[in-house]
Amino acid sequence: PNGKDIRAALIIASCDIPGARKLCGHISALASCHRCEKRANNRNFGGMADMSDWFIMKDPVEHRQKALEWRRCKSNAERERFVKENGVRWSEILRLPYFDPIRFVVVDPMHCLFLGIAKWITKRIWIDEGVLTEKDLQSIQKKMDEFKVPSDLGRIPGKIHCGEGFSNFTADQWRNFFLIYATVALWNHLPGKDRKILTYFVRVCTILVRRIVEINDMKEAHELLIKIIKLIEECYGEEKITPNLHLSLHLCECSYDYGPLYSFWCFSFERMNGLLGNSNLIVSIFRIILFHLAKINNKLFIRIFA
Structure with missing residues (x-):
C-alpha cells in the first residue's frame, strides 16, 4: 500500500554519435573522439603515425571539472569559446556521481559498423570513386538475385542498382549484404586492394556479430580494422577516414566492459x-x-x- 522503493543505476549509454555526444557533454564527433585523445585533422581522422596516442583514454575526472567550468561561464558566447577550447559542455547526466562519461558511453555497433562503415565504404568510396559503375551494380544485382536465402533471415537487401546505388538500406540490410552477399557479388568488380578491404571487413563483421566471442577473436577483429583504415588511407587519402572508422577501433574496449556487441547494439531499439x-x-x-x-x-x- 505504501509503494516500493526502486533503486537503479545507469551503467551504459548506447546510441548514435550525435546522441552520445549530447547526452554526456562531449563536443562534435567531427572535432575529436569522446573516448581517447585523438583529435580530427581538418575534419577527418586520418594520419596513422600517432596511433599510439589514440588509445589513451580521456580522464573522466577532468571531463567533470571542465563541465563544471562550462556551467560557470557567464554568457553563451563565453560558453561557445570554452567548448571550442576544451571540447566539453555540461550535461545533466553528470549529476550522477558514479557515471563515467568516457567509459560508460559505448560505440554502438549498429550505427558504427553497418550504417557507418559498411555504407561509407560501399557508397562514398567504391561508388563515388568510380570503382563500382552503374554497369557493375546491374551485374551485382543479377548475381544477388541468384541467391536463395532462408525466409527467417531478416530484411534482405533491396535493389542496389536503383537511384545512386544501395539506396535506403537499413542497418539489417547492410549486415546481411556483407555477411551473405558481398564477397561473391562484389569480388570480380573490385581491384586487389579493395578486395582486401572487403575480405577484412567481412571477417570483422563475422566475428563481431557473434553472441559468444573469444578474446583472441576480438583482438583479430581489432587488427583487421586497423588494416582496413590503413588501406583506405593509402588508396583514397586521409580525408576518407571518418569518425566512424576511428570509433570502430574502440569497439573491442566496449566489448571487454559489456560483453559481446550483440548485448548492447541498438537494433531492437531502432525497430x-x-x-x-x-x-x-x-x-x-x-x-x-x-x-x-x-x-x-x-x-x-x-x-x-x-
Whole structure:
C-alpha cells in the first residue's frame, strides 16, 4: 500500500554519435573522439603515425571539472569559446556521481559498423570513386538475385542498382549484404586492394556479430580494422577516414566492459522506433489511452470530445 522503493543505476549509454555526444557533454564527433585523445585533422581522422596516442583514454575526472567550468561561464558566447577550447559542455547526466562519461558511453555497433562503415565504404568510396559503375551494380544485382536465402533471415537487401546505388538500406540490410552477399557479388568488380578491404571487413563483421566471442577473436577483429583504415588511407587519402572508422577501433574496449556487441547494439531499439513511427499505430495507441481515461473519469471523456 505504501509503494516500493526502486533503486537503479545507469551503467551504459548506447546510441548514435550525435546522441552520445549530447547526452554526456562531449563536443562534435567531427572535432575529436569522446573516448581517447585523438583529435580530427581538418575534419577527418586520418594520419596513422600517432596511433599510439589514440588509445589513451580521456580522464573522466577532468571531463567533470571542465563541465563544471562550462556551467560557470557567464554568457553563451563565453560558453561557445570554452567548448571550442576544451571540447566539453555540461550535461545533466553528470549529476550522477558514479557515471563515467568516457567509459560508460559505448560505440554502438549498429550505427558504427553497418550504417557507418559498411555504407561509407560501399557508397562514398567504391561508388563515388568510380570503382563500382552503374554497369557493375546491374551485374551485382543479377548475381544477388541468384541467391536463395532462408525466409527467417531478416530484411534482405533491396535493389542496389536503383537511384545512386544501395539506396535506403537499413542497418539489417547492410549486415546481411556483407555477411551473405558481398564477397561473391562484389569480388570480380573490385581491384586487389579493395578486395582486401572487403575480405577484412567481412571477417570483422563475422566475428563481431557473434553472441559468444573469444578474446583472441576480438583482438583479430581489432587488427583487421586497423588494416582496413590503413588501406583506405593509402588508396583514397586521409580525408576518407571518418569518425566512424576511428570509433570502430574502440569497439573491442566496449566489448571487454559489456560483453559481446550483440548485448548492447541498438537494433531492437531502432525497430521499436520504426514501429512507433507508424502513424496507424500511433492513432491506435491514442485511442486506447482515451478509452482508459474515459473509463477512469467519464467527465474527462465528455470534456475531451465536447
